[in-house]
Amino acid sequence: MSIGKFITFEGGEGAGKTTQAELLSNALEKAGIETLQTREPGGTFGAEAIRDLVLEGTSDRWSGMTELLLMYAARLDHIEKLIKPALARGVWVISDRFADSSMAYQGHARGLGPHHVKAVHEAVMEGFEPDLTILFDMDPVIAQKRVEIRGENLTRFDAENLEFHKTLRKAFLDIAKENPQRVHTIDADDTRAEVQNNILFALTKKFPDLAGKVGA
Numbered sequence: 001m002s003i004g005k006f007i008t009f010e011g012g013e014g015a016g017k018t019t020q021a022e023l024l025s026n027a028l029e030k031a032g033i034e035t036l037q038t039r040e041p042g043g044t045f046g047a048e049a050i051r052d053l054v055l056e057g058t059s060d061r062w063s064g065m066t067e068l069l070l071m072y073a074a075r076l077d078h079i080e081k082l083i084k085p086a087l088a089r090g091v092w093v094i095s096d097r098f099a100d101s102s103m104a105y106q107g108h109a110r111g112l113g114p115h116h117v118k119a120v121h122e123a124v125m126e127g128f129e130p131d132l133t134i135l136f137d138m139d140p141v142i143a144q145k146r147v148e149i150r151g152e153n154l155t156r157f158d159a160e161n162l163e164f165h166k167t168l169r170k171a172f173l174d175i176a177k178e179n180p181q182r183v184h185t186i187d188a189d190d191t192r193a194e195v196q197n198n199i200l201f202a203l204t205k206k207f208p209d210l211a212g213k214v215g216a
Contacts, residue, residue, distance in 0.1 A: 004034075004087040005207065006129075008098040010175075011136030012168050013158050014146035015188040016195065020136075021094050023196050024203070028092055031213040036086045039096040040074065044081045047074035055155040064112035071102050072124045079128060098130060100175050100183075105157065108171035109164050132206045134199055135176050136188035140165035143188075 007024070009017040018039075025035045041051040054062070054070050062070065075098070086093050099121060107117035140162060147158050176183040184202035186195060204211045 002090055004089065004091045004093060005131045006083065006087060006093050006095070007203075008095045008100070008130040008133045009136065010097060010100045010104075010133055010172060010183075011188060012138060012140060012143050012165055012172070013155075014143035015136035015138045016146075016192070017096050017136055019192065020134075020195055020199060021096050023192075024199055025094055027196075027200065027214045031210065033092050034090065035092045035094060036082075037094050037096075038078070038082060040078060040098055040101065041071055042074070043078040043083070043095070046077040046081075050074040050077075055157070057156060059156050059160060061156065064106050064110035065116065067110065068102060068106040068112060068117060068120060071106065072120050075099065075102075076124050079125075084128075095130075098133070099125065100133060100135075100172065103175060104168050104171035109160070109168045130182065132202065133179070133183045134202060135172055135183050135185040136195075137169070137173065137185050138188040140169055 009021055011017060021037050025037050028035045040047070041054055042048045050070050050073060054067060054074075083093050083095070102121070103114060103117050106112045107114045144162070144165065147154070173185070176185045184206075186198040186202070188195060190198070200214050203214060
């Protein structure tokens with residue numbers, strides 16, 4: 001049995017990642033590929049418990065370093081108990097957020113510094129990384145309006161000010177520039193169909209064997 005592929009979706013709040021993860025999963029399943037959708041922080045019982053700690057409360061509930069360590073505690077549980085076992089079975093895993101979010105949110109937007117994030121990352125990850133990352137890029141002003149329209153309870157990150165989200169966007173774009181072989185950036189303000197087509201294009205470019213099988 002071949003090893004599955006690990007695909008991550010990254011970007012700021014309100015970019016539509018969850019919807020597109022569902023659409024991609026459906027496209028892969030139609031092509032005969034078993035998929036698993038998950039999210040970060042979360043995906044396992046322990047990581048979901050940490051998710052509640054990280055997302056709820058006021059913005060100053062945790063320091064940047066505490067927040068980072070909570071994220072990586074959840075991530076390690078996620079990798080060990082869900083992601084790696086699924087990949088070993090040949091399942092393609094699609095995750096709504098992964099390690100790039102820690103660099104963007106805690107390393108840059110929280111001001112912790114990239115060196116601290118890299119140190120924790122290397123200790124926990126031991127070289128493990130996604131096969132492909134789709135970065136959903138969007139003007140933070142538009143993204144915040146989308147979040148408001150959703151009408152859901154705001155997380156600690158949703159409620160941050162515009163400067164926080166501008167810093168976040170720049171951080172993600174910098175990550176994409178530094179990792180051109182792994183990260184494919186798309187305009188998340190396009191129509192749902194256009195975004196989906198751009199994702200499928202990136203997928204078939206990365207995995208040529210999928211050409212003609214997933215609609216791109």
